[in-house]
Amino acid sequence: GDSVTQMEGPVTLSEEAFLTINCTYTATGYPSLFWYVQYPGEGLQLLLKATKADDKGSNKGFEATYRKETTSFHLEKGSVQVSDSAVYFCALIINTGNQFYFGTGTSLTVIP
């Protein structure tokens, strides 16, 4: 079936450190891939997305590249800030389907 696996957390980084959160997927069809972010007490917000192989999604300094050969969509940021502290979710939807599949989330804490 369709699923997403992302790295376990929590992750704690110092401000200005480099961030990678790994995400791999299994898909029965051709997926679109997403990263969502959830700040404390809020709903999820779309951070970035990619809809076809080799696409790079980017937003707010975050990037992720849709790698079909490795079935991955790893999230990266070159220099994290305290304000990036949140829970990050990787997700997919098959382009012929109606259901989104989410990873379990990775909690990030950035310390000054």
Place this chain on the structure above:
Amino acid sequence: DAGITQSPRHKVTETGTPVTLRCHQTENHRYMYWYRQDPGHGLRLIHYSYGVKDTDKGEVSDGYSVSRSKTEDFLLTLESATSSQTSVYFCAIKGTGTGNTGELFFGEGSRLTVL
């Protein structure tokens, strides 16, 4: 802002009582979803709707029912609440991206505690 409102935002109830959560949207989107969020499980789909009176089950639908009598409202009902249904419930709508690339927009969540 995708115009999604969830109510109530917080509710405490007792085991065995019925509970209804409401999701209201203002942008006439076809697809609406109910998820629950629990530590260690991420988001799990309960039910979704693809139009008025058209609904389908998700992976954790047992103990839940839904109704969609008009486009803007999607109701989630716990007929007889249990402690295992203590959770944060999120409603979401699917945006109209090209093909099927429309992303989900989420409400702010409804925190339900079943004592």
